[in-house]
Amino acid sequence: MMKKGKCILLYSGGLDSLIAGKILIDQGLEVIGLHCILPYFPPDMDPDQLKESVNAKQIGLNLVHYRCGEEYISMLKNPLHGYGKQINPCIDCKIFFINKAAEMMLETGADFVATGEVVGQRPMSQHKNTLIHIENSTLKGRLLRPLSAKLLNPTIPEIEGIVDRENLYDISGRGRTRQIALAASLGIKDFSSPAGGCLFTDAFIAARIKDLMKYNPDFKQRDLYLLKTGRHFRINPDLKIIVTKNQNESLELDKYERDSDFFFRPGFSGPSVLVKGVLKEEDINLINSIMCRYGKPTSEENNITIYKNNNIHRELKCIEPISDAELDKYRI
Numbered sequence: 001m002m003k004k005g006k007c008i009l010l011y012s013g014g015l016d017s018l019i020a021g022k023i024l025i026d027q028g029l030e031v032i033g034l035h036c037i038l039p040y041f042p043p044d045m046d047p048d049q050l051k052e053s054v055n056a057k058q059i060g061l062n063l064v065h066y067r068c069g070e071e072y073i074s075m076l077k078n079p080l081h082g083y084g085k086q087i088n089p090c091i092d093c094k095i096f097f098i099n100k101a102a103e104m105m106l107e108t109g110a111d112f113v114a115t116g117e118v119v120g121q122r123p124m125s126q127h128k129n130t131l132i133h134i135e136n137s138t139l140k141g142r143l144l145r146p147l148s149a150k151l152l153n154p155t156i157p158e159i160e161g162i163v164d165r166e167n168l169y170d171i172s173g174r175g176r177t178r179q180i181a182l183a184a185s186l187g188i189k190d191f192s193s194p195a196g197g198c199l200f201t202d203a204f205i206a207a208r209i210k211d212l213m214k215y216n217p218d219f220k221q222r223d224l225y226l227l228k229t230g231r232h233f234r235i236n237p238d239l240k241i242i243v244t245k246n247q248n249e250s251l252e253l254d255k256y257e258r259d260s261d262f263f264f265r266p267g268f269s270g271p272s273v274l275v276k277g278v279l280k281e282e283d284i285n286l287i288n289s290i291m292c293r294y295g296k297p298t299s300e301e302n303n304i305t306i307y308k309n310n311n312i313h314r315e316l317k318c319i320e321p322i323s324d325a326e327l328d329k330y331r332i
Ligand code: SF4
Pocket: 088, 089, 090, 091, 093, 094, 125, 195, 198, 199, 200, 201
């Protein structure tokens, strides 16, 4: 007869964490899924609407969402174990998540923390040595990886009989065949793709984050979120602009006017521009020409309004659009 137990599952919405959760739920454990939300997600988003939250329902997993904020960002700026191919601090990111799960384990009186990690699956964060290193630095025998447990030393919940080691697995390597078969046998149909399209692994976003790190090292969560919105241009070390691509983005960017130093709105069908930094006369002309490049001013509708602190600062008339070759010099 197994003892009843409670655990915190580090949950990503991917196949492996869903399988890990289902294995433990099927063993009669109370499982709380800790879903860490990276700082570039919209600040006003409802986490229950995320695909990951919907995926959790199919295994009856209750989630607690944790919004990664300033603490995560300071790790991102200076990860102890460095970056992967782009600006992804995978090892420190995992340590961060596991530390949050450990905190939650203590707060809730849970017996252990579980993850969907697989030995040898990812070169950067999941090879065996890294798994052991993470465990030693935080949870001391209370970190269980149900998918690879039989390849690792027994953890305290296994030794104490809270978890049945016989019903855990010995999966290793990068292949997905065993997980896919296991998921089918456990009735798991919907899951997010591996790494869930983490933006920190995206070369395009990485370039924008590197720009922030160089010119605006004090950046905050909303700056990371805005990296996904619009076209970004570095005009000079003291000035960066975000130019929207469509009306939805313009409506979204409107919400961040208070975070801007200046905000340009077109009186024609065209982009809004959020300005961060010091705006000189020649920059005003440059931004005007960029708005005209992406917008469609007409002989009747050809004015631009500059706002500062929500008040009208100045009105402009459209000028000649900038050439693409010239514009590309500023693009981030
Ligand atoms: S891919 Fe992204 S979410 Fe996953 S460990 Fe790396 S930085 Fe963290």
